[in-house]
Amino acid sequence: MQKYQFQIHLGGIIDLLSHHLYSGPQVFIRELMQNGVDAIQGRKLIDEEHQGRLDIQVVKATGNQQPSLVFEDNGIGLTEEEVHRFLATIGESSKRADLAKQRNDFIGQFGIGLLSCFMIADEILMITKSARQGDHPAVEWRGKSDGTYEVRLLETHVSPGTRVYLRASQGMENYFDIEQVGKLVHHFGNLLPIPIDLSEGDRRKQINDRRPPWEGVYYSSDEERRSYLEYGRELFDQQFIDYIPLRTETGGITGVAYVLSQATRPKMKSRHRVHLKGMLLSDQVENLLPDWAVFVRCVVNAEQLRPVASREGFYENEELEATRTVLGETLRNYLKGLADQAPQRLQEIINLHHMAICSLASEDKECFRVFGDFIYFETTLGRLTLGECRQRNGILRYVSTVDEFRQIAQIAASQGLCILNAGYVYNQELLSMLKQVDPDVQVDKLDAASLTNHLEDLTLDEREGAFLLLRTADLTLHPYRVASDIKKFEPASLPTIYTSNEQANFARQTRLTKDIVDDTWGGILNSFENEFTNSQYAGLCFNLKNPLIKRLTKVEETSVLKQAIEMLYVQALLMGHHPLSDKEMALLNQGLLGMIESVVEKKEDPNNEV
Numbered sequence: 001m002q003k004y005q006f007q008i009h010l011g012g013i014i015d016l017l018s019h020h021l022y023s024g025p026q027v028f029i030r031e032l033m034q035n036g037v038d039a040i041q042g043r044k045l046i047d048e049e050h051q052g053r054l055d056i057q058v059v060k061a062t063g064n065q066q067p068s069l070v071f072e073d074n075g076i077g078l079t080e081e082e083v084h085r086f087l088a089t090i091g092e093s094s095k096r097a098d099l100a101k102q103r104n105d106f107i108g109q110f111g112i113g114l115l116s117c118f119m120i121a122d123e124i125l126m127i128t129k130s131a132r133q134g135d136h137p138a139v140e141w142r143g144k145s146d147g148t149y150e151v152r153l154l155e156t157h158v159s160p161g162t163r164v165y166l167r168a169s170q171g172m173e174n175y176f177d178i179e180q181v182g183k184l185v186h187h188f189g190n191l192l193p194i195p196i197d198l199s200e201g202d203r204r205k206q207i208n209d210r211r212p213p214w215e216g217v218y219y220s221s222d223e224e225r226r227s228y229l230e231y232g233r234e235l236f237d238q239q240f241i242d243y244i245p246l247r248t249e250t251g252g253i254t255g256v257a258y259v260l261s262q263a264t265r266p267k268m269k270s271r272h273r274v275h276l277k278g279m280l281l282s283d284q285v286e287n288l289l290p291d292w293a294v295f296v297r298c299v300v301n302a303e304q305l306r307p308v309a310s311r312e313g314f315y316e317n318e319e320l321e322a323t324r325t326v327l328g329e330t331l332r333n334y335l336k337g338l339a340d341q342a343p344q345r346l347q348e349i350i351n352l353h354h355m356a357i358c359s360l361a362s363e364d365k366e367c368f369r370v371f372g373d374f375i376y377f378e379t380t381l382g383r384l385t386l387g388e389c390r391q392r393n394g395i396l397r398y399v400s401t402v403d404e405f406r407q408i409a410q411i412a413a414s415q416g417l418c419i420l421n422a423g424y425v426y427n428q429e430l431l432s433m434l435k436q437v438d439p440d441v442q443v444d445k446l447d448a449a450s451l452t453n454h455l456e457d458l459t460l461d462e463r464e465g466a467f468l469l470l471r472t473a474d475l476t477l478h479p480y481r482v483a484s485d486i487k488k489f490e491p492a493s494l495p496t497i498y499t500s501n502e503q504a505n506f507a508r509q510t511r512l513t514k515d516i517v518d519d520t521w522g523g524i525l526n527s528f529e530n531e532f533t534n535s536q537y538a539g540l541c542f543n544l545k546n547p548l549i550k551r552l553t554k555v556e557e558t559s560v561l562k563q564a565i566e567m568l569y570v571q572a573l574l575m576g577h578h579p580l581s582d583k584e585m586a587l588l589n590q591g592l593l594g595m596i597e598s599v600v601e602k603k604e605d606p607n608n609e610v
């Protein structure tokens with residue numbers, strides 16, 4: 001059997017890189033800067049004192065000549081043998097662990113980056129001189145996008161390092177415009193530790209002369225704070241509430257997490273600006289922090305994490321996982337610190353990102369442990385954090401719907417009872433997460449209807465006095481499936497409370513629906529309704545402490561009583577935000593008209609007391 005060698009279709013590979021791997025042609029600038037930085041790093045390994053520099057020159061278009069770019073570094077350079085091996089072999093890199101021994105020193109490793117230049121130029125011309133072999137002549141390498149290359153040795157003196165020449169292919173002139181190049185060099189390279197000069201003709205400027213705040217030395221915490229926040233504002237073009245310096249051994253991270261001043265939405269992920277050895281990987285990295293850390297946006301430099309081949313994110317491996325855990329720990333310590341020293345700021349952060357934090361804390365135990373106590377609930381005693389609720393009450397009691405909460409809020413509040421409204425999204429999940437995280441906590445669901453059991457009973461005499469009112473109420477409200485009762489409770493200004501439970505609500509909903517559907521459906525719903533038992537009755541409880549109710553117990557005329565009861569019933573429904581059925585609406589109308597009539601009659605004949 002004969003052996004053959006794989007052939008590579010360079011056009012196909014370039015197409016693959018440009019359309020499927022890289023986010024766009026602009027990355028060639030990143031790849032070239034990175035090769036320059038790596039080459040300087042390589043030279044430092046043989047000469048520690050070596051002062052590296054990168055020089056990028058833009059040459060404007062002239063006549064029928066397309067514009068061009070020259071990337072120059074004073075790095076390690078390549079010998080002729082290395083040129084054949086590393087430049088002309090796709091996937092071969094001098095920076096891999098086995099060759100470089102200290103792979104961590106270099107940014108590149110895949111051996112494909114240089115090919116990105118074919119996205120904007122048809123030819124790559126490189127002149128390189130090895131710093132390792134001083135007597136070796138400089139080498140000129142000319143690689144073409146058709147997959148061929150030429151090599152020749154130069155006789156002229158060239159100092160060690162590498163120069164890459166690129167001429168814009170048709171349609172790519174934009175990437176050779178000085179302004180555009182300046183922006184891209186700054187975008188990708190502003191944290192690189194080697195000075196990068198950009199020039200066009202006589203104009204020359206260092207692009208990365210500003211160092212990040214975590215490299216600064218500060219004489220006061222105010223100065224430090226100002227420097228960090230100003231950097232964040234300029235970088236992200238937004239204001240932040242606070243900053244958290246980041247430094248971890250795992251992953252070799254340095255940087256800062258900025259606390260967002262705008263509310264985040266649930267399931268929204270924060271995107272971070274991430275560098276690898278000073279080179280920007282991406283400003284859209286999502287997997288740097290634990291999912292719960294929605295309230296910050298980071299800019300970091302990593303020395304040890306592994307990039308994916310597109311170099312636009314980190315490879316998801318154990319090291320990244322460990323780094324994420326340590327960064328999460330840093331954020332948690334910051335929050336704990338705030339809880340002790342600046343709880344208002346912590347509450348401010350949580351209030352801003354409340355929905356997002358609730359959503360995460362309801363699914364993620366770790367997040368719950370961090371934030372749980374600071375999440376607020378609507379309670380019958382006002383808005384309280386879960387921590388405050390736990391401090392005040394041995395048992396946490398909640399109702400599961402907003403309607404139930406409305407029913408009981410006033411009475412519970414007047415009796416100092418703290419009942420949580422778990423009718424909003426995530427609330428019940430958060431309470432069940434609380435039970436998982438702290439099994440000792442007692443969390444009880446309260447049935448709003450059962451609340452009336454805890455109200456003060458009437459004495460025998462009082463009961464006797466209220467007999468007619470109660471009997472009339474039972475008869476009047478029976479068609480509405482409402483049972484009546486009478487108790488004494490605060491606040492005295494409240495004449496009645498309407499209580500319901502899930503079955504009663506269902507029954508009520510069925511009746512409301514029946515009002516608006518046709519006969520066929522009405523028949524089906526009727527058969528449901530007929531199955532209802534007493535437990536599906538809602539309740540209207542009169543308050544004997546209320547002056548109006550007290551007066552009603554003295555009224556003997558049942559028609560007056562009936563009308564008052566109907567009105568109190570409708571009013572209780574309206575107070576609880578329950579939609580009225582047609583029949584109830586009619587009650588309201590009749591009642592109002594009746595009242596108007598009696599007022600008018602009274603006006604006409606002041607002796608006619610109603």
Ligand SMILES: Nc1ncnc2c1ncn2[C@@H]1O[C@H](COP(=O)(O)OP(=O)(O)OP(=O)(O)O)[C@@H](O)[C@H]1O
Pocket residue numbers: 031035036039073075076077078086087092093094095107108109110111112113114115162
């Ligand atoms: N400026 C340079 N100076 C010295 N050697 C260079 C330079 N540019 C490229 N090389 C050599 O060419 C090889 C291939 O470069 P290329 O950019 O394609 O891949 P890489 O940098 O090794 O890895 P990656 O694909 O991750 O960028 C490098 O490993 C290096 O040996």
